[in-house]
Amino acid sequence: MSPRNDRTDVDVLIVGSGPAGSMYARTIGELVPHARILMVEAGPRVPGTRGDHTQNMSEQDREAAQLLTQGPDAGTQRDAALLDIAEGLDPSLEFRQTVLPGLHFVDSHPTLRSGEVGLPAASMSTGVGGMGIHWGASTPRPHQSERIPFIPEDEMDAALSHAERVLGVTEQRPPGAGLAAAIHSAMAEEFDGPGLTPVGFMPSAMHWEGERLVFSGTGAILGDLEEDVPGFELRPETLARRVLLEDGVAVGAELQDRITGEVSTVRAARVVVCADGLRTPQVLFASGIRPRALGHYLNEHFQMASFLQLGDDFDPARFGRDPREHGYVLIPFSDARPMQGGVMALADSPYAIGDDDGAAASRLGILAWYAAKDVRYEDAVEFSETETDFFGMPRMTIRYSRTDHDQKTISAMYANSIRSAARIGELTDQPTLAAGGSSLHYQGTVRMGPVDDGSSVCDERLRVWGIAHLYVGGNGVIPTATAANPTLTTVALAWRAAKELAATLADER
Ligand SMILES: Cc1cc2nc3c(=O)[nH]c(=O)nc-3n(C[C@H](O)[C@H](O)[C@H](O)COP(=O)(O)OP(=O)(O)OC[C@H]3O[C@@H](n4cnc5c(N)ncnc54)[C@H](O)[C@@H]3O)c2cc1C
Structure with missing residues (x-):
């Protein structure tokens, strides 16, 4: 029996159909199978199985899915959008890291105050599955100070393990084989040391099915939810305009049908907002929920990528090639080196570009270094009281600067790229620093904290301080400075929160 309450239309309303919202839905559905769960998604459905990764689609479907999820640019061929980016970005290097198919910019022409660098390449994806149908599927665990200090280590490890299972994470174990082993060994000699997290391989949410490499999209999280949980509904093209509050309790939301423009309300026993790192605080702001920390502490890791020509000892032709080997060597984050490096020979990776023979013959390698940024209150996404964006939501402005320490970190990242x-x-x-916003990992904007002291928006179970029955999720809840790709952590945190939410629902039966 569902924990029904005569005054509610659904038990749980989830805003946003990306990995975070989907982990909430799956977990609540597993624990309370008769729950009525409504997930609303501002963007459209895309071709194929709901939530499937675009890499698993035919080329035609992939292109259609990318065009559909570009929000205001939906249907626009990307070349046109490439031209529309702020001055000062070097098109030769930075475009390829900043404008990606399936995404749309927040504000590619920011008005910067003195000393600001902004995040001109900050992007979003608006469609069923969120960014999780386009993502790169790299799923490293957080290390040392990347981890959240007020969540017990064993609890967090259990949550990360659960997230790895749900996402279908696979990982090559050191020493690896062939060329990957040679690169791993070289990187370990260069970068391993006392107190440093050992060099390994990048865990990834992908697996082989016969000859086909399958990427886990958001659909891997949702699983068979529609069949297993009859009360689950995913409603696309539906914008949550604001959360409805009564006496400090979230009781539902105002929704807008994006096709007809019709506005309606839905009453819910619990409301969960997982509308990405920038739009989750936007929904709260629009709802009049404006704790001091909302939108603040915005941070993304710095990103530096470069290509290299492999030397004779690393010539792919010298190694037997197992196309199933995953040759992405990972130099993980450590406090003494607050950055993460990725090194890959294109010929020896599942991401090989061009035709197989060409890639194997070439000696191209790629380096991608990410470095943690200082987390500061002043870095923020702000929302307008009067102006609106394409969706009719409060217009966003990003305030973002680099500290002196950040400049040192960037120099160290450059040095490590060279090394x-x-x-x-x-x-x-x-090696060139990518334009701000290129990481696509926007953190801190609805950050969690151990106590409600004004420096956080939610607690460690992602319950918004001071508002009953309101939860958040997504990269915005991560409070620490990180270099690791965040989605694994985000999914793990959503699982912890959803278990708590489900338990309170069950208690109300
Ligand atoms: C090309 C690419 C590569 C990436 N590679 C990696 C990687 O290798 N590793 C990694 O960890 N991460 C990677 N990421 C980032 C990863 O995809 C995100 O961390 C993840 O998708 C975040 O999940 P989320 O559910 O919080 O947000 P999203 O996936 O962004 O989903 C949020 C959803 O909410 C919807 N929404 C917003 N506002 C509203 C509203 N008001 N009403 C209704 N719906 C709303 C949006 O339309 C969107 O669909 C990558 C992303 C991209 C695009």
């Missing part, structure tokens, strides 16, 4: 390249070959271009 990692020099071990295995020669750079073909200089």
Whole structure:
């Protein structure tokens, strides 16, 4: 029996159909199978199985899905959008890291105050599955100070393990084989040391089915929810305009049908907002929920990528090639080196570009370094009281600067890019800092905290301080400075929160 309450239309309303919202839905559905769960998604359905990764689609479907999820740019061929980016970004290097198919910009022409760098490449995806149908599927665990200090280690490890199972994470174990082993060994010699997290391989949410590499999209999280939980509904093209409050309790939301424009309300026993790192605080702001920390502490890791020509000892032709090997070497975050490095020979990776023979013959390698940024109150996404965005929601403005310490971190990241390249070959271009926003990992905007002291928006179970029955999720809840790709952590945190939510629902039966 569902925990029904005569005054509610649904037990749980979830805003946003990305990995975070989907983990809530799945977990609540597993624990309370008769729950009525409504998930609303501002963007459209895309071709194929709901939530499937675009890499698993036919080329035609993939292109259609990418065009559909571009929000205001939906249907626009990306070349046109490439031209529409702020001055000062080097198109030769930064475009390829900043404008990605399936995404749309927050504000590619920000008005910057003195000293600000902004996040001109900050992007979003608006469609069923969120960014999780386009993502790269890299799922490293957080290390050392990347981890959340007020969640017990064993609890967090259990949550990360659960998230890995749900996402279908696979990982090559050191020492690896063939060329990947050679690169791993070179990187371990260069970067391993006392107190440092050992060099390994990048865990990834992908697996082989016969000859086909399958990426886990958001659909891997949702599983068979529609069949297992009859009360589950995913309603696309439906914008949550604001959360409805009564006496400090979230009781539902105002929704807008994006096709007809019709506005309606839905009453819910619990409301969960997982509308991405920038739009979750937007929904709260629009609802009049404006704790001091809302939108603040915004941070993303710095990103630096470069190509290199592999030296003779790392010539792919010298190694037997097992196309199933996953040759993405990971230099993980450590406090003494607050950054993460990724090194890969394109010929030896599942991401190989171009035709197989061409890639194998070439000696191209790629380096991607991410570094943690200082987390500061001043870095923020702000919302307008008067102006609206394409969706009719409060317009966003990003305030973002780099500290002196950040500049040192960037220099150290540059040095490590050079070091990692020099071990295995020669750079073909200089490592360049990607435009702000390129990481696509926007954290801190609805950050969790151990106490309600004004520096956080929610508690460690993602319950918004001071508002009963309101939960948040997504990368915005992560409070620490990180270099690791965040989705694994985000999904793990959503699982912890959803278990708590489900338990309170069950108690109300
Ligand atoms: C190309 C690419 C590569 C990436 N690679 C990696 C990687 O390798 N590893 C990694 O960890 N992460 C990666 N990411 C990031 C990863 O996809 C995100 O961390 C993850 O999707 C965040 O999940 P989420 O549910 O919080 O948000 P999203 O996936 O962004 O989903 C939020 C959803 O909420 C919807 N929404 C917003 N506002 C409203 C509203 N008012 N009403 C209704 N719906 C709303 C949006 O339309 C969207 O569909 C990558 C992303 C991209 C695009």
